[in-house]
Amino acid sequence: MRIAFIKMHGLGNDFVVLDGRTRPLPKIDATSAAALADRHTGIGCDQLVLLEPSASADFRMRIFNPDGSEVEACGNATRAVGLLHGAAARIETLAGVISSAPSGGGIAVEMGKPRFGWNEIPLAYAMDTHAMPVAWEELDAPIAVNVGNPHAIFFVPDTDAVDLARLGPEIEHDSLFPERINVNVATATARDAIRLRVWERGAGLTRACGTGACATAIGAMRRGLVDRKVTVRLPGGALRIEWREDGEIVMTGPATESFRGDFDPVAYGLYSSGSAE
Numbered sequence: 001m002r003i004a005f006i007k008m009h010g011l012g013n014d015f016v017v018l019d020g021r022t023r024p025l026p027k028i029d030a031t032s033a034a035a036l037a038d039r040h041t042g043i044g045c046d047q048l049v050l051l052e053p054s055a056s057a058d059f060r061m062r063i064f065n066p067d068g069s070e071v072e073a074c075g076n077a078t079r080a081v082g083l084l085h086g087a088a089a090r091i092e093t094l095a096g097v098i099s100s101a102p103s104g105g106g107i108a109v110e111m112g113k114p115r116f117g118w119n120e121i122p123l124a125y126a127m128d129t130h131a132m133p134v135a136w137e138e139l140d141a142p143i144a145v146n147v148g149n150p151h152a153i154f155f156v157p158d159t160d161a162v163d164l165a166r167l168g169p170e171i172e173h174d175s176l177f178p179e180r181i182n183v184n185v186a187t188a189t190a191r192d193a194i195r196l197r198v199w200e201r202g203a204g205l206t207r208a209c210g211t212g213a214c215a216t217a218i219g220a221m222r223r224g225l226v227d228r229k230v231t232v233r234l235p236g237g238a239l240r241i242e243w244r245e246d247g248e249i250v251m252t253g254p255a256t257e258s259f260r261g262d263f264d265p266v267a268y269g270l271y272s273s274g275s276a277e
């Protein structure tokens with residue numbers, strides 16, 4: 001039996017969504033996730049997103065990077081599945097239960113509260129995460145923030161002048177980051193505006209990163225560069241981030257369904273539910 005998928009994106013950060021909220025999905029592991037995400041031999045996406053029933057929320061969202069790693073959070077995908085759900089939703093993730101709701105033509109997501117402790121990022125050893133005493137060439141003194149997943153944010157004079165394709169993977173895989181790291185280069189251009197480019201852990205350069213926008217906005221606020229409501233402009237478009245007085249991060253932005261299709265699970269080492277395992 002063929003498996004249906006929905007192709008979606010948030011500002012060009014694209015996803016293959018397998019909707020298992022009402023019918024069981026085949027077992028997905030790192031190998032099959034990477035095969036489905038492959039842009040040449042698979043369907044192709046920045047992240048594979050599985051929806052499953054949940055005992056603690058409206059549904060559970062699992063997120064796999066194209067390298068097969070399963071991760072705790074994905075801001076753009078959360079808006080996409082919020083659009084798919086069509087109404088306000090509480091969503092169980094590896095980082096806890098978050099919520100989405102339609103908002104002004106887009107989707108607003110309450111992403112949880114940021115964490116700043118060196119062991120919460122996590123880092124391999126104790127260090128000031130506000131201005132880390134480390135550097136990779138011109139990228140130095142990052143601020144580290146965990147918004148469900150780990151981020152390092154470098155504030156630079158010109159984001160376009162950074163060779164992120166070369167420095168991104170070097171930083172992502174540095175032994176300082178035991179769970180690797182998402183790498184953000186940003187410029188605060190006004191009290192309510194940030195420019196951002198992201199090298200994503202397990203995915204590489206993407207057109208937008210929702211958790212990167214959240215982490216970068218929080219980092220800029222903690223550094224006193226911006227106020228508590230900012231517009232973050234990424235290559236794929238803009239997201240609105242607010243750090244609410246109660247500590248919750250609220251991200252608002254668009255989500256789009258591109259097309260629907262189906263695939264033969266056997267071609268990806270999967271067996272549709274109920275068939276021979």
Ligand SMILES: N[C@H](CCC[C@H](N)C(=O)O)C(=O)O
Pocket residue numbers: 013046047065071072073074075076077149150182200201202203208209210211212
């Ligand atoms: N690559 C990220 C997951 C996807 C985050 C990004 N697509 C977003 O919209 O938040 C990580 O490994 O933490």
